[in-house]
Amino acid sequence: TGERFSARLIQRGEQKLEIGSEDEAEALVKELKKQSLRVLSVNRRERRKNPSPPFTTSTLQQEAARRLGFTVKKTMAVAQQLYEGLEVGKEGRVGLITYMRTDSIRVSEMARSEALSYITASFGEEYKGSGTFASRRRGKVQDAHEGIRPTQVSRTPKDLSPYLSRDQLRLYTLIWERFLASQMAPAVYDSVSVEILAGELRLRATGSEVKFPGHTAVYEESQEGNEEEKAQVLPSLEEGETLRFLKVSPEQHFTQPPAMYTEASLVKALEEKEIGRPSTYAPTVETILKRGYVVREQKKLKPTELGFIVTDLLSEYFPEIIDEEFTAEMEDKLDQVAEGQAEWQQVVGEFYPAFATQLQVAKERMAQVHVADEVSDKVCELCGRNMVIKQGRFGKFLACPGFPECRNTKPIREGTGVKCPECGGEILVKTSRHGRRFYGCENYPECNFVTWDRPIEKRCPECGALMVRKETKRRPPYFACSNKECRHKEPSPRGKDKRKKRVGS
Structure with missing residues (x-):
């Protein structure tokens, strides 16, 4: 056909290829260039991609971090403004979104009906979806509030743009698009997988073409650290067809250590491990920042020396409490108390005696920890003392040890x-x-x-x-x-x- 496409080398015979060095890669390049290419198989199938459900607190915080660069604190502050209400022209003060502290994806029938009417009018009958989702949370879902959605889908981001600040509009747009897409039909793709023989070597090319956009006409959820490569459109190929190489490219990849948490991935981990509730995700992140256990570094949350020390001490003296399962179980028991299914005296009575013993042991044995300030060779120009290196929420800085008499501080020159x-x-x-x-x-x-x-x-x-x-x-x-x-x-x-x-x- 004369059309170009890319394929990936996957195996030799029936054995998966593991290429461990540059020399091995170059040898394979030379071998491939000597071979003729033949299409071994062509597999076509229709693939459907369902929409994401309406936002919960956790998924809103994650997506706002990925798409908008918001911290979880900023996301909740802006969402609070949208929830409490803003002046919207002749309508006056109007609440624009539902309550933003929820782990439910439920939507009222009235809101769903309004969304379907809007979808039909704006996109057509075929874009209407079922709007049903299975809960992603394994444990108990607090279902007192709906998923996060616009209070009225007819208030489009474009209509509200004259009345909202930039951050308010960006977050509202995210919530509006996600909710509308959640009520739309699945996207449909024509997927093709082609296997190609080159002597003993086998390559695979995959392609995908949109057959029906469905919900992706409005919104697609982003992924952190696991982005799929952009799908290519393959030419029409048949089994037995011969092909020719245009270029063979060895590409270099590296073994990566486990990634540090971002705010988005930390919130996701808290939710998956059932630690905390929608109302505690943002305060948890802010607390570890405020106490200096972590610092923000290029959107990552980097543990500090103080953070490592605190973790080691708590793990040594309170091993049963510094435990994911304990935290999740205690959250569940507190939910039972809130719902009247358990007495708080019983829950506290089961927990406190053992904790009191651990606390007493820690008081007697835990050494007083002092993270000594590192003395620098920089002299404070105000009082003549050698300045010390301090750890702040955004990293290290120089401070005068004469505080509070001398409050001089400086950034560290790197x-x-x-x-x-x-x-x-x-x-x-x-x-x-x-x-x-x-x-x-x-x-x-x-x-x-x-x-x-x-x-x-x-x-x-x-x-x-x-x-x-x-x-x-x-x-x-x-x-x-x-x-x-x-x-x-x-x-x-x-x-x-x-x-x-x-x-x-």
Whole structure:
């Protein structure tokens, strides 16, 4: 047909291929180039993708973090504003969403009927869905409130845009689209899987084409750290058809350590392990930040030395309490008390005697922990003392040990060794007021050069501009030119001993 598509090398004969080195990958490239290609099999099937249910507190916090970059605290604050009501033109003050602390995905019949009428009028009868979902939560669901939805689906984001702030509109749009999509029909795809023989080697190409968009015409749920590659559309192929290589590309991948939690993934883990309730997810995240157990670093929650110490001590002296199963069971018992199915005296009576014993042992034996401040060589210009390194919610900073008499503080200067392309000063690592790391010139405010990506000393070989290190969820780190008009990229020479290879046509 003359059409191009990509395929992935999967096995030799009946054995799955494990490519452990660059030499092995290059040998396979040479072998593939010598082979003729023949289509072994073509499998076609129809695939349906159901919509996601309306938001719960947990899923709203996760999706707002992924799509909008909101912290869980910000999500709940903005949702509270939408729930309590805002001035909307002639309507006056109106509550725009239902209660935002819920783990239910239930929707009232009135709201569902209104949504179906809107879908029929805006998209057509065939876009109407069943709106039924199985609960994703394994334990007991608190069903006093519906799932999070707009109070009136006819109040579209476009209609409300003149009356809402930017953050209010972005969160309302997310809630409105998710709810409307939840009441729509599944998306339908034509999926094709093609297996190709190249001598003893076997490759696989997969493709997918939208047959009916359904709910995806409005909204698709995002994924964190597990993004699927964009589906390709395959040409019409038949068994026995011969093909030819256009290019063989060895691609480099790395064995990654377990990822640190983001706020979104931490909330997801709390929900999955049944720790806490919708009303406690945001306060839990804020508490560990406020107490200095973790710090925000490039959207990740990084444990601090204090966090490790507290965890070790609590695990040593309160092992039964620092336990996921205990927490989930206690949450369930407290629910029973709230619903009148258990007496609080009985629940406390079963728990407290053993806890009191552990508490007494901890008081007697637990050493007083003091995380000593690291003394720096920087002298406080106000009082002459050597400043110390403190841990704040956005990382480390310098502070005068003479507090409260002397309240002098300074950011820690962390250099990159890279010269500013605009003035020649050194580019420093800095932290924004929201905790996000960026890179700026030491001569600010005289020089305003900034970048979100870490600069490297090497200059672009094509245009001479600054090169930066890029990181994405779908591929290993790489170097790229900072000049938006130049597309030069090159691999980052990292982790060769841990690298795995894949070969595709």
